[in-house]
Amino acid sequence: MTTTGLIHQAAKATTKLQSLTDDTIGMVLCDTAEALRKATEEILAANRLDLERMECSNPKYDRLQLTPKRIEDIASDMQHVATLPSPLGRTLSLTTRPNGMTIRKVSVPFGVIGIIYEARPNVTADVFSLCMKSGNVCLLKGGSDAAHTNRQIVEVIHSVLRTHGVDTAICTLLPSDREATACLLNAVGVVDLIIPRGSSALINYVRDNARVPVIETGAGICHTYFDKAADTAKGTAIIDNAKTRRVSVCNALDCLVIHRDRLADLAALCAPLGAKQVTLYADAEAHQTLQGCYPDGLLMQATEEHFGIEFLDYKMSIRTVSDIDEALAHIARYSSRHSECIISEDSEAIALFQRAVDAACVYANVSTAFTDGAQFGFGAEIGISTQKLHARGPMALDELTTYKYVIEGDGQVRW
Amino acid sequence: MTTTGLIHQAAKATTKLQSLTDDTIGMVLCDTAEALRKATEEILAANRLDLERMECSNPKYDRLQLTPKRIEDIASDMQHVATLPSPLGRTLSLTTRPNGMTIRKVSVPFGVIGIIYEARPNVTADVFSLCMKSGNVCLLKGGSDAAHTNRQIVEVIHSVLRTHGVDTAICTLLPSDREATACLLNAVGVVDLIIPRGSSALINYVRDNARVPVIETGAGICHTYFDKAADTAKGTAIIDNAKTRRVSVCNALDCLVIHRDRLADLAALCAPLGAKQVTLYADAEAHQTLQGCYPDGLLMQATEEHFGIEFLDYKMSIRTVSDIDEALAHIARYSSRHSECIISEDSEAIALFQRAVDAACVYANVSTAFTDGAQFGFGAEIGISTQKLHARGPMALDELTTYKYVIEGDGQVRW
Numbered sequence: 001m002t003t004t005g006l007i008h009q010a011a012k013a014t015t016k017l018q019s020l021t022d023d024t025i026g027m028v029l030c031d032t033a034e035a036l037r038k039a040t041e042e043i044l045a046a047n048r049l050d051l052e053r054m055e056c057s058n059p060k061y062d063r064l065q066l067t068p069k070r071i072e073d074i075a076s077d078m079q080h081v082a083t084l085p086s087p088l089g090r091t092l093s094l095t096t097r098p099n100g101m102t103i104r105k106v107s108v109p110f111g112v113i114g115i116i117y118e119a120r121p122n123v124t125a126d127v128f129s130l131c132m133k134s135g136n137v138c139l140l141k142g143g144s145d146a147a148h149t150n151r152q153i154v155e156v157i158h159s160v161l162r163t164h165g166v167d168t169a170i171c172t173l174l175p176s177d178r179e180a181t182a183c184l185l186n187a188v189g190v191v192d193l194i195i196p197r198g199s200s201a202l203i204n205y206v207r208d209n210a211r212v213p214v215i216e217t218g219a220g221i222c223h224t225y226f227d228k229a230a231d232t233a234k235g236t237a238i239i240d241n242a243k244t245r246r247v248s249v250c251n252a253l254d255c256l257v258i259h260r261d262r263l264a265d266l267a268a269l270c271a272p273l274g275a276k277q278v279t280l281y282a283d284a285e286a287h288q289t290l291q292g293c294y295p296d297g298l299l300m301q302a303t304e305e306h307f308g309i310e311f312l313d314y315k316m317s318i319r320t321v322s323d324i325d326e327a328l329a330h331i332a333r334y335s336s337r338h339s340e341c342i343i344s345e346d347s348e349a350i351a352l353f354q355r356a357v358d359a360a361c362v363y364a365n366v367s368t369a370f371t372d373g374a375q376f377g378f379g380a381e382i383g384i385s386t387q388k389l390h391a392r393g394p395m396a397l398d399e400l401t402t403y404k405y406v407i408e409g410d411g412q413v414r415w
Numbered sequence: 416m417t418t419t420g421l422i423h424q425a426a427k428a429t430t431k432l433q434s435l436t437d438d439t440i441g442m443v444l445c446d447t448a449e450a451l452r453k454a455t456e457e458i459l460a461a462n463r464l465d466l467e468r469m470e471c472s473n474p475k476y477d478r479l480q481l482t483p484k485r486i487e488d489i490a491s492d493m494q495h496v497a498t499l500p501s502p503l504g505r506t507l508s509l510t511t512r513p514n515g516m517t518i519r520k521v522s523v524p525f526g527v528i529g530i531i532y533e534a535r536p537n538v539t540a541d542v543f544s545l546c547m548k549s550g551n552v553c554l555l556k557g558g559s560d561a562a563h564t565n566r567q568i569v570e571v572i573h574s575v576l577r578t579h580g581v582d583t584a585i586c587t588l589l590p591s592d593r594e595a596t597a598c599l600l601n602a603v604g605v606v607d608l609i610i611p612r613g614s615s616a617l618i619n620y621v622r623d624n625a626r627v628p629v630i631e632t633g634a635g636i637c638h639t640y641f642d643k644a645a646d647t648a649k650g651t652a653i654i655d656n657a658k659t660r661r662v663s664v665c666n667a668l669d670c671l672v673i674h675r676d677r678l679a680d681l682a683a684l685c686a687p688l689g690a691k692q693v694t695l696y697a698d699a700e701a702h703q704t705l706q707g708c709y710p711d712g713l714l715m716q717a718t719e720e721h722f723g724i725e726f727l728d729y730k731m732s733i734r735t736v737s738d739i740d741e742a743l744a745h746i747a748r749y750s751s752r753h754s755e756c757i758i759s760e761d762s763e764a765i766a767l768f769q770r771a772v773d774a775a776c777v778y779a780n781v782s783t784a785f786t787d788g789a790q791f792g793f794g795a796e797i798g799i800s801t802q803k804l805h806a807r808g809p810m811a812l813d814e815l816t817t818y819k820y821v822i823e824g825d826g827q828v829r830w
Contacts, residue, residue, distance in 0.1 A: 015747075015771070018770075018771075095791075095792055097790070097791075097792060101781050101785070103791060103792075108773075110803050111773065111803070188622070192803050192804075193803070193804060207603070207626055208626055211622055211623055213629075213802055213803070213804040214628075215804070231826070233826070234825065234826035237826055237828050238826060238828060240828075241828035241829060241830065242828075245828075245829060245830060332430075350823075354821050355433075356430070356433075358523075358526065358819075359819060360819060360820060361819070361820045361822060362819055362820070362821050362822070363822045363823075363824075364821075364822070364823045364824070365823065365824050365825050365826055365827075366516050366822050366823065366824035366826075366827045367827060367828045367829055369828065369829040370516070370822065370827070370829055375512070375829065376510075376512075376518060376820070377510055377512060377518075387628055388525050388526070388607050388608070388628070388817040389607075389608060389628040389630070389804060389805045389817070390804045390805035392817055392818055392819060392820075393819075393820050402803040402804070402807055403807055404773075404774065404775060404776070404777055404807060404808075405775060405776045405777070405791070405807075405808050406769050406777050406779075407776060407777070407778045407779070407781050407785065408765075408778075408779045408780065408781065409778075409779070409780050409781035410649065410780050411646070411648070411649035411652055411653060411780055411781075412780075412781045412782060412785070413652050413653060413655075413656035413657075413660075413782045413784065414656060414660060414782055414784040414785055414790065415656065415660060
């Protein structure tokens with residue numbers, strides 16, 4: 001079948017999906033989790049076929065590779081999603097108008113959600129469980145690097161759907177070529193929402209070419225501002241955690257902004273980073289301060305290119321400012337509006353930072369490593385939105401719903 | 416200044432705008448309302464210059480034309496918006512996580528909103544008041560037909576902003592040419608949201624060319640289903656109202672879907688329409704039923720082209736169905752997901768219709784004429800969204816906000 005044919009077939013399955021009860025959905029997800037566990041060998045075999053075509057040195061290799069442990073994690077995440085409260089049918093507001101009609105705003109599925117992603121086969125299972133739980137048909141456009149693995153996972157999902165008499169089109173794997181992406185981006189009136197997950201290049205391509213609504217889950221260029229009134233112990237722990245917990249994730253720290261009056265603490269703040277071989281790109285004042293107090297070869301002079309960059313590596317830039325306004329201006333200029341942090345004991349400075357910083361997540365005395373659906377208590381995550389439309393920050397089940405207004409009366413008219 | 420220069424200058428004004436209190440915003444809006452009243456003569460003179468360039472027979476003429484009454488309405492709407500509760504700074508959720516950090520979800524402005532519209536100069540003032548009240552800078556891209564009028568209205572707004580020491584860039588009128596539209600649609604990272612208001616051609620152009628997030632406010636192809644268990648008196652009043660209240664609006668009725676068992680009531684249901692010269696495009700069964708009971712020359716045979724069309728005229732199609740499932744299938748196929756209605760006394764049929772119909776507003780025994788921000792109790796309206804992302808149906812102040820997460824703690828880290 002052509003990609004367009006697959007998309008239309010999936011769209012037709014929405015009615016059936018939306019007629020399933022939350023209990024049935026829960027059973028399907030639990031059975032699928034169990035089936036994935038049982039199919040571990042087949043999935044690993046398919047995964048080996050994909051891995052054989054990729055160089056071990058490719059940074060994508062680790063993301064592509066599945067292990068028995070990773071498959072178990074995928075299965076247990078799916079079981080967990082099954083137990084979450086349904087995001088559907090919630091009354092978001094209810095008003096009775098003077099003429100007696102009632103207006104109820106109720107949460108409903110989007111309908112058809114397309115996900116465009118790269119070489120992460122776990123996304124295939126995660127997206128299926130979140131979309132199924134929220135009543136949405138999913139169109140999966142995975143990367144060609146993971147084609148065998150994705151096909152095997154979707155086969156397991158389909159076998160369970162068949163057992164339950166559910167149309168397998170509710171979870172449709174599209175061909176892994178560019179043409180399928182183009183079809184998806186142009187399916188106006190059929191696809192309700194597209195979420196691209198992956199590199200900046202992928203996200204830019206989707207934004208520039210999509211004619212259907214898109215939620216971007218983009219890069220995180222994250223700052224932590226160490227204020228004049230900051231606590232050094234908290235700052236040291238937070239900076240170490242935000243920078244080195246996992247350098248490849250979007251909530252990792254990229255630039256430390258430090259108040260000039262606290263440069264004397266900079267060596268202490270950076271000590272744990274030095275121990276972990278983090279390269280620092282420091283502006284002139286910070287560089288001078290750190291000379292002799294930071295490992296040789298890891299301390300560099302910052303140039304313009306070291307600000308406004310998502311390092312995704314053991315690297316961090318340092319910028320010295322004379323006051324909080326200068327810190328805010330630096331962040332406004334270079335932030336990707338993902339996660340920003342202030343370390344301070346001054347409640348006025350904190351309040352100003354919280355008000356003025358335009359980002360999905362604004363932290364005070366907490367590591368930016370917490371920008372994550374599970375850490376926020378959402379129980380799951382389909383991505384972290386860096387745009388402002390519809391959803392911002394970690395997105396889970398609620399963010400996969402829209403609403404409709406249901407108006408009831410007994411013959412009201414308006415002249 | 417170039418359009419790009421104007422857009423960047425406007426974006427810089429967001430910080431200042433967001434530092435204003437709601438009291439100041441209210442004063443500015445009330446003063447602007449008063450200034451618009453005082454400038455009635457100047458505005459009408461500018462409006463005459465625009466009207467002189469347009470044929471009276473152009474359907475846009477009426478929308479373009481201002482009168483003292485219309486200017487008074489614009490001013491009093493602005494005063495009303497000033498009195499509405501601020502949509503900003505509301506705590507949408509507040510959770511404390513097991514590690515003691517608090518996560519507060521708080522409503523904030525988008526930042527910079529662009530509106531692309533045609534020959535309706537009242538939109539200029541409406542958008543300014545809604546954007547100012549919700550803390551958003553507005554970029555106004557009006558139609559060239561209304562260029563003189565828009566310039567005059569914005570001049571009045573700017574004179575009041577200057578009096579209050581507010582940067583006039585918070586309300587920026589862009590050139591009325593196509594190039595300005597292109598600049599706006601491509602201002603990634605500067606413009607947070609674009610709302611096109613106008614013809615399908617305009618909306619399609621924006622959707623196909625925008626690289627920044629867009630909320631579509633599109634056509635309304637609206638159905639009313641007269642069920643087997645419908646009340647004839649309610650049905651007659653609702654159909655008359657939904658079709659003839661104002662035929663040029665998006666919530667007007669386009670297609671009556673009638674249960675076959677109720678064809679005997681069709682003549683009664685359509686009697687008020689006949690008196691108002693509504694042309695009916697009836698399918699074979701409905702046509703046969705109405706022959707001799709509906710004014711000569713106003714009863715036509717429906718062809719495929721009469722379904723799935725927004726008439727915006729004294730025209731309505733009629734489709735006969737054998738049960739509610741066939742009605743739902745017809746609506747699913749032809750609806751633009753704006754406003755759909757069921758007339759029925761059967762609570763099961765109503766519940767099924769409410770659940771199954773995918774539209775912003777789903778009515779039971781109420782005229783679709785109520786799809787309107789003021790009628791919903793929102794106090795104002797910036798448009799009616801026909802998409803599902805972010806906002807659906809009537810959009811007012813709340814829909815002009817996004818949110819951010821504010822996380823507070825005392826040094827929490829995550830390893």
